[in-house]
Amino acid sequence: MSDQQHHVHHAIDYVEITVTDLGRAKAFYAAAFGWSFNDYGPDYAGIRWSDGEGEVGGLGVGTPSGAGGVLVLLYSDDLDATVAAVDGAGGTAEAPYDFPGGRRFLFTDPDGNRLGAWTAA
Numbered sequence: 001m002s003d004q005q006h007h008v009h010h011a012i013d014y015v016e017i018t019v020t021d022l023g024r025a026k027a028f029y030a031a032a033f034g035w036s037f038n039d040y041g042p043d044y045a046g047i048r049w050s051d052g053e054g055e056v057g058g059l060g061v062g063t064p065s066g067a068g069g070v071l072v073l074l075y076s077d078d079l080d081a082t083v084a085a086v087d088g089a090g091g092t093a094e095a096p097y098d099f100p101g102g103r104r105f106l107f108t109d110p111d112g113n114r115l116g117a118w119t120a121a
Contacts, residue, residue: 008050009077010034010117017072018062019111025059028110032089033074033082071106074117079103082117 010033019025026045029035038046038055046055057072076082079096086093086107096105104118 008075010050010074010082015057015072017057017059017109017113017115019059019109019113020061021111022059022061024110028089028091029059032085032091072115073104074115076117076119079105079117079119083107086117 017025022043022045026037029047030037036048036052037059038048040046043061045059047057047059048054049056074082083093083096083105090110091107093107094105096103099118100121102119102121104116106114106116108114
């Protein structure tokens, strides 16, 4: 992850996240991370890149992925503030922990999707 593009606060690479309630999912991610969306009908919304140009992923209505699914890691400039944002938006954050590259934590969104966020040492 030496490419500076990978170190944009609360940004991800293109990943599709399966949800059960698109409106609730959009509200959660907007509140927790400030994300905005391109709507493509009642079952899919593209996640806009932080500069508004292009997309980095999408939210699609379906059955949430279980254990063994893709773990999306977001980068955070302020990990403690990110933990508070996740909890404040209705997610469930685990306690941050150290790892060789910095600190990170895992969380679940209101649909049970498991993601994480990290910050460099």
